[in-house]
Amino acid sequence: MGKARKAQGYKEFLLILPFIALVAVFAYFPLYGWIYSFFDYQPPLPFSWDSFVGLKWFKLLFQNQSYVNQTLQVLRNTFAMSGIALLFSWLPMFFAILLNELRNAPFKKFVQTAATIPNFISWVLVYSVAFLLMGNNGMINSVLKDWGLIARPIDFMKDSSHLWLKMWLWLTWKNLGWAAIMYVAAISGIDEGMYEAAKIDGAARWQCIWSITIPSLLPTFFVLMLLNISNMLNNGMEQYYVFQNSWNREYIQVLDLYVYNLSTSKPPVYSISTALSMLKSVVSLALLFAANGLSIGVRRESIL
Amino acid sequence: MDVFAVVFFSLFSFACVYPFYYIFINTISDNKLSERGAVTWFPKGIHFQNYIDAFRIPGIANAAFISVSRTVVGTVLVVLSSAFLGYMFTSDTMWKKKFWYRFVVITMYFNAGIIPWYLTMMNLKLTNNFLGYILPAIVSPFYIILTKTYVESISKELREAAQVDGAGTLRVFFQIILPVSKPILSTIAIFSAVGQWNSFQDTLLLMTRESLFTLQFILYRYLQSSSSLSAIVNASSSSAAAMVAQAQTQTSIRMTVTIIVALPILLVYPFFQRYFVKGIMIGAVKG
Numbered sequence: 001m002g003k004a005r006k007a008q009g010y011k012e013f014l015l016i017l018p019f020i021a022l023v024a025v026f027a028y029f030p031l032y033g034w035i036y037s038f039f040d041y042q043p044p045l046p047f048s049w050d051s052f053v054g055l056k057w058f059k060l061l062f063q064n065q066s067y068v069n070q071t072l073q074v075l076r077n078t079f080a081m082s083g084i085a086l087l088f089s090w091l092p093m094f095f096a097i098l099l100n101e102l103r104n105a106p107f108k109k110f111v112q113t114a115a116t117i118p119n120f121i122s123w124v125l126v127y128s129v130a131f132l133l134m135g136n137n138g139m140i141n142s143v144l145k146d147w148g149l150i151a152r153p154i155d156f157m158k159d160s161s162h163l164w165l166k167m168w169l170w171l172t173w174k175n176l177g178w179a180a181i182m183y184v185a186a187i188s189g190i191d192e193g194m195y196e197a198a199k200i201d202g203a204a205r206w207q208c209i210w211s212i213t214i215p216s217l218l219p220t221f222f223v224l225m226l227l228n229i230s231n232m233l234n235n236g237m238e239q240y241y242v243f244q245n246s247w248n249r250e251y252i253q254v255l256d257l258y259v260y261n262l263s264t265s266k267p268p269v270y271s272i273s274t275a276l277s278m279l280k281s282v283v284s285l286a287l288l289f290a291a292n293g294l295s296i297g298v299r300r301e302s303i304l
Numbered sequence: 305m306d307v308f309a310v311v312f313f314s315l316f317s318f319a320c321v322y323p324f325y326y327i328f329i330n331t332i333s334d335n336k337l338s339e340r341g342a343v344t345w346f347p348k349g350i351h352f353q354n355y356i357d358a359f360r361i362p363g364i365a366n367a368a369f370i371s372v373s374r375t376v377v378g379t380v381l382v383v384l385s386s387a388f389l390g391y392m393f394t395s396d397t398m399w400k401k402k403f404w405y406r407f408v409v410i411t412m413y414f415n416a417g418i419i420p421w422y423l424t425m426m427n428l429k430l431t432n433n434f435l436g437y438i439l440p441a442i443v444s445p446f447y448i449i450l451t452k453t454y455v456e457s458i459s460k461e462l463r464e465a466a467q468v469d470g471a472g473t474l475r476v477f478f479q480i481i482l483p484v485s486k487p488i489l490s491t492i493a494i495f496s497a498v499g500q501w502n503s504f505q506d507t508l509l510l511m512t513r514e515s516l517f518t519l520q521f522i523l524y525r526y527l528q529s530s531s532s533l534s535a536i537v538n539a540s541s542s543s544a545a546a547m548v549a550q551a552q553t554q555t556s557i558r559m560t561v562t563i564i565v566a567l568p569i570l571l572v573y574p575f576f577q578r579y580f581v582k583g584i585m586i587g588a589v590k591g
Contacts, residue, residue: 033420277417
C-alpha cells in the first residue's frame with residue numbers, strides 16, 4: 001500500500017508540474033532580475049558580469065542631490081495620497097451602515113448596483129470619463145457656464161491644484177460602493193436577536209448602530225486597515241499613469257509610477273529603477289509582516 | 305436620518321451612473337452639438353452614424369479582436385487551471401503537497417517589479433507576442449484558494465466512491481469535480497473576464513506592435529493624441545455621412561470608442577452582480 005501511495009503521490013505531482021513551472025517562471029524567476037541593481041546594465045547592450053558596480057546605484061539614490069530631491073518628492077506624493085485614503089478608510093463602513101438603514105428594498109438594490117459599477121471599469125475608462133466630463137467642452141464646464149458661474153471654461157485636467165484630493169475622489173468614486181459590500185455582508189451576519197433585545201430595552205436607532213452595528217464591524221475594519229497600512233507604498237501605477245501630464249507630474253508621481261517613468265526615460269535608467277523597486281518591495285514586505293504581527297498580538301489572528 | 309440617507313445615496317448613485325449616460329447620449333446626438341458641449345440631459349438630433357463610422361477607425365476592429373480573444377482564451381485557461389490545481393491541492397497523497405501549495409500561494413505577497421518582469425518576458429520572447437497576455441495569467445493563487453476551499457466542501461465520499469470505481473485522477477476531475485464546482489467557477493470566470501478586458505498595463509509594458517493593441521490601449525491613445533482621426537474617418541465615410549451633423553469630430557470619436565469599450569461591462573454587470581458579490585465573500589473568509 002505504502003509504495004502504491006508514494007507512486008500515486010509522484011504521479012499527482014507530475015500533473016501539476018507544468019503549472020508549478022509557470023509560477024516559477026513568471027513569479028520567481030523575475031526576482032533574479034534584482035541583480036541588475038548591482039550592475040551597470042544598459043539594454044539593448046547585452047548584460048555583462050564585468051559591469052558589477054556594487055552599491056553604486058543605492059548610493060546615488062541616497063547621495064546625489066537631484067535623485068534625493070526627486071525621491072523625496074515621490075515619497076511625499078505616495079504618503080500624501082495613501083494617507084488621505086487611510087484617513088477616510090471608515091467611509092465604506094459608513095456607507096454600508098447608512099445603506100442598511102434604507103427602508104425601500106428596490107431603491108437599496110438599485111443603489112448597490114449603481115454604486116458598484118465603477119469598480120469594474122478600467123482606469124483608462126475612468127480617465128476617459130473624467131476627460132469627457134471635465135474637459136473644456138465637457139458637461140461640468142457647460143453647466144457652470146449656463147449658471148453664469150464662469151465666463152471661460154476651466155481645463156480641469158491640466159489644473160494641478162488639489163491634485164491629491166482629486167485623485168482620492170476618483171479613487172473613491174471607483175471603489176467606495178464595492179468596498180462597502182464587505183461591510184454590508186458583515187452587517188447581514190449580525191444576530192437579529194441583539195437588535196430585538198435592544199429595542200425592547202427602548203434603544204433608539206442610532207443607539208443600536210452605535211452599540212451593536214459598529215462594534216460588530218470593527219474587526220473587519222481593523223483587518224482592512226492593517227492591510228491598507230501595509231500597502232501604503234503600493235498605490236499601483238495605472239490610475240496615476242493615465243491621469244499624468246506634464247502639468248501635474250510634480251504632484252502625481254507616486255513610487256510605482258516613478259519606477260516606471262525612470263525605466264522609460266531617455267536614456268532609460270534600468271538599474272536605478274530596479275534598485276528603487278527592490279527597496280520598495282522589501283519595505284512593503286516588512287510592513288506587511290509588522291501589520292500581521294500587530295494583528296496576531298492584538299487579536300490572536302493572522303491577516304495573511 | 306432617513307432623508308439624509310435617501311439624499312446621499314441618490315446623489316452618489318447619480319454620480320456613478322450619469323457619466324455613462326452623458327457620454328452615451330452624446331454619441332447619438334448631433335456631432336456639432338456634442339463637440340460644443342451642448343448636450344447635457346437629453347440627446348439632440350438623434351443619429352447612429354457614429355457607431356457605423358467607428359468601424360472605419362483604423363485598427364479598431366483588430367483591437368476588438370485582440371481584446372475579445374485575450375478575454376476568452378485567458379478566462380477559459382485560468383478557470384480550468386484554477387479548478388484543476390484547487391482539486392489537486394486537496395489530494396492526500398501528492399508528493400510534498402503542502403510545500404507546493406505554499407510555493408504557489410505566497411506569490412500573492414511579492415512581486416519583482418516591472419523591470420525584472422519586463423526583462424523576463426523579453427527573454428522568453430513574450431514581448432510583442434499574444435501569448436504575453438495569456439501565459440502569465442494562467443496560474444492565479446487567489447482563484448486557487450477559492451477553488452480549493454470549494455472542493456474541500458464537496459463530500460469526500462463522492463470522490464472516493466469514484467476512485468474505488470477505478471476512475472483515475474483526471475477522470476474524477478473532469479467527470480465529478482468540474483461539474484460540481486460550477487458555482488465557484490462562474491464567479492472566477494466573470495472576475496477573470498473583467499480583469500482581462502480591463503487590462504492595460506501589460507499592453508503598455510510589453511507590446512509595441514499595433515496589431516497586438518487592445519481596445520483599452522487604443523482608447524487611451526485616442527484620448528492622448530491630438531492628431532485628427534476624425535479626418536481619416538470622414539474621408540472614408542459614405543456621402544450620406546458627410547452631412548455636417550454626422551461628420552466625425554475628435555469628441556464624437558472619443559465618446560463612441562469609450563462607450564464601445566465600456567459597454568460589455570455595463571451590460572453584463574447588473575446580471576452577474578451576485579457572482580461578483582459571492583466571489584468577494586468567499587475571498588474575504590479564506591483570503
